[in-house]
Amino acid sequence: MASAQDIKLPAGALAHQVSLSTSPSAVLHSPLSSFGTSIPRAAAASVSAKQLKPFATEDVKILLLENVNQTGRDVLAGQGYQVEFLKTSLPEDELIEKIRDVHVIGIRSKTKLTARVLKEARNLIVIGCFCIGTNQVDLKYAADHGIAVFNSPFSNSRSVAELVIAEIVVLARQLGDRSNEMHNGTWNKVSNKCWEIRGKTLGIIGYGHIGSQLSVLAEAMGMNVIYYDVVNLMAMGTTRQVATLEDLLGEADFVTCHVPELPETENMIGQKQFEHMKTGSYLINASRGSVVDIPALVQAMRSGKVAGAALDVYPNEPAGNGDYFTNDLNSWAADLRGLKNIILTPHIGGSTEEAQSAIGVEVSQALVKYVNEGTTQGAVNLPEVALRSLTMDQPNCARVIYIHQNIPGVLRKVNEILGDHNVDKQMTDSRDDVAYLMADISDVDTVMLKDLYERLEGLSSRIMTRILY
């Protein structure tokens, strides 16, 4: 195994690029110790895969805010990185002070990474949002400065699917109403219009991560499952895709929405769709608040067309916990609260301990893959690029990452520079104004790498250059 390799760049060469260590003694570094540590996915892929590192591990500085889950902290600390962990978010001025120093920052939804904050983040290469949403980050500014952003969109799919199963039973048996009555001292033992769910048809709108998980659970409960999706998708079990939304609405006893928030999905369940639904059917929405026209739902429930509903998401949701679910927030809130057999929950579909733990693992592993290997798979603001791993029998190989403006003629110039070396593999992709190039080159020594690095940095199209080996 090769010993640790250093390339010394001229003083100041690192000041405005953020990919290389700020340590004076370990600038481009593949330390011995790093070969033994494990990145689960990479290690599983091949025992002989060479683990790349841009730094001496102890030089990678990570700031984790907002009580990021222990699972995520463990993955990052296990890499030997310097991890600073804070339970809360920080006021902007303190955040700016702290962010100047770090290569990686992990946040949840409260930390706002605006252009003003990111401008100060001179060493930052990647942001991990340990949550679903990323609108707390200025994604465009980050991309334009070569800073990748990762999140965890699917770690809570199972939690949502389980909640929906519970809601189907609760609605079918009017459990919410019975429970409320008992809380008010009323004994009301009824079976009228209370149903088993076995043999009933569940109609899933949007058969993605959540919809498909849900279908497996619903079939296990004895339900027939149909789904409607704009994409032709492989059915799980004996579920069946239907051609149109109307087909689904006309056949389903329970209709549940699992589509993304898009212009096409805004109010996709409104008055016309309620008319297509079976009389006495049920509606569940744990997707996005814009998907269901709520005044139309109120009408459909008052008329008896819809026998029950469960809503977890709303067009306007308060920023914090408190007595906010009023007409001040949404003009129909009182109407909704006055209905029978309706379950109203405060966007908790994905809120479980398991989901938090899975988010910790997923985001931290994406950060490790990005820091160590340059892989952008799953990034929300950069093109998704990955190359298969370098192997241990390729000791004099290096991975060149060149993030650049997406303008004509760049590849020709980059390939002129790389052309002096043996390029084993190369991949490039672009997204809006930014392009991401990754190339593995062989038979290079540290002097050549230093020269190559400086020539790439000298191109006017450069956003960021990283060399891993």
Ligand SMILES: NC(=O)c1ccc[n+]([C@@H]2O[C@H](COP(=O)([O-])OP(=O)(O)OC[C@H]3O[C@@H](n4cnc5c(N)ncnc54)[C@H](O)[C@@H]3O)[C@@H](O)[C@H]2O)c1
């Ligand atoms: N309540 C919660 O706490 C919670 C938690 C996680 C996700 N969500 C929301 O649940 C929804 C589904 O999440 P997911 O992870 O399953 O998403 P996904 O991207 O895996 O699946 C969405 C599916 O909807 C389909 N689709 C898109 N437009 C459609 C249309 N017009 N008609 C029919 N199908 C359409 C897509 O093809 C895809 O198969 C999202 O809106 C997400 O934000 C809510």
